[in-house]
Amino acid sequence: MTGKDWLSSRRAEVAADRILDAAGDLFAKHDVASVGMNDIARAAGCSRATLYRYFENREVLHTAYVHREAYRLHKQMSELTSGITDPRERLLAGLTTSMELVRESPALSSWFATADSPIGAEMAEQSEVIQALTSGFLLSLRPDDPDVVHRRARWLVRVLTSLLIFPGRDARDERAMLEEFVVPMMCPNETEPATNASSLRTDRTSSP
Template identity: 90%
Template sequence: MTGKDWLSSRRAEVAADRILDAAGELFANQHVSSVGMNDIARAAGCSRATLYRYFENREALHTAYVHREAYRLHEQMTELVNGIPDPRERLLAGLGASMQLVRESPALSSWFATADSPIGAEMAEQSEVIQALTSGFLLSLRPDDPDAVHRRARWLVRVLTSLLIFPGRDAEDERAMLEEFVVPLLCPNEAGSPSKPR
């Protein structure tokens, strides 16, 4: 018999999710850097000691929150673009959808606010999860050398971060930039030469 507390890992997961949900609500209403651990514990309805049992510090909580949201966002984006057969169009649609999903989420968009240092840029650059999800998306478009894909994924994360912090004039302007500069590099046409934007 495995012991009485066989549900303990599930309980821990539910408790951590509740804390991250409370943090997300706070992030939606104020800049991420101004949200403290006391605020999160109060919003989650738990003590500071309980909060620190699940997240050793604010950086660990930020990382867990970003990774959870990155998985969720990646799943939504993948569902939106799965039916697009052309890899170049799927790439373009995926990039646009990813930025739109971040911007539509008050909790996520606050990470890229320029009033303070945009904490989302640093998190995106350092997150192995975001890099892996981006690499996986690029590999789904066409097979390639994993090291090259990893370098391209790091660059792509920086491009998208830049656009989230300094957006184009509108969605069409951003799409044109992505189509002209990003798509040809990440997903060249069959002849290997960049195609002209529409």
């Protein structure tokens, strides 16, 4: 790759980020579903033609924005919980911290507003990036069968999006629910029986 090609690629990356930044500003002030491509182009200070050169439609732009923010949030969460050595405590801290980071961001919390159909829940369920980041976090706590981890990650994403849409009474209430119901499933003690699908299949096949 020539220096000129690299520069062109870098400029495209900067331009795309500028557009996503402008979209984020709009998401913080308006319902996500109501923000159109014309609005984003105007906020970014570019033409519609330029906007569509980087993002061919609103769905592609939404996906790019969610994935960029997912990587950023995951990095923040990992840094804030990296000093916790106990897997269960780190899991609990990771879950509560992730929800706090989403709620502290007007642009991200708007994706889970209950006034309209929460677009964030659908995006989180369909995003391979979010699923992969969640699976990676679970694997960092303890090794396990990849298929089991993937199913747990999908379930965990649903739990977190549910709490973002329908919060508990307060932070203590949410932490208690996560600690009682989620942590034992995601990160069981060595003395606790396994509760994954593979162990259930083994039990069924070994029974008379």
